[in-house]
Amino acid sequence: MTIINDPYALAAMLPDKPLPAVEPRLYQLLARELQALHLHPYDVKAGGRADEQGLTLNLRFGEDLGQLLSRRFSWQVIEAGDEEVVAFFREAAERMRKTLISDYFKIMKS
Numbered sequence: 337m338t339i340i341n342d343p344y345a346l347a348a349m350l351p352d353k354p355l356p357a358v359e360p361r362l363y364q365l366l367a368r369e370l371q372a373l374h375l376h377p378y379d380v381k382a383g384g385r386a387d388e389q390g391l392t393l394n395l396r397f398g399e400d401l402g403q404l405l406s407r408r409f410s411w412q413v414i415e416a417g418d419e420e421v422v423a424f425f426r427e428a429a430e431r432m433r434k435t436l437i438s439d440y441f442k443i444m445k446s
């Protein structure tokens with residue numbers, strides 16, 4: 337039997353936590369970028385894992401949540417409100433929009 341005393345090592349084995357619970361500020365940024373393209377936060381499953389160095393964001397979307405975008409940000413970048421985070425969300429929102437449109441036309445075709 338192995339006992340893990342490091343809470344961050346234990347957390348790494350668990351599935352993603354919902355982004356609003358992990359970092360509400362980033363969830364608000366994501367929602368703002370989605371809203372700019374007339375998308376809803378329910379169109380994406382946003383989750384993350386936090387540790388002492390930063391946060392790993394995972395965005396799942398598309399049919400059966402088959403598409404995944406993932407990026408790691410340090411706490412310094414997150415706290416500074418760096419443009420890198422906003423650019424990632426903007427790029428992700430555009431990809432989600434294209435995927436949703438593509439999925440819609442696939443359904444209409446069949």
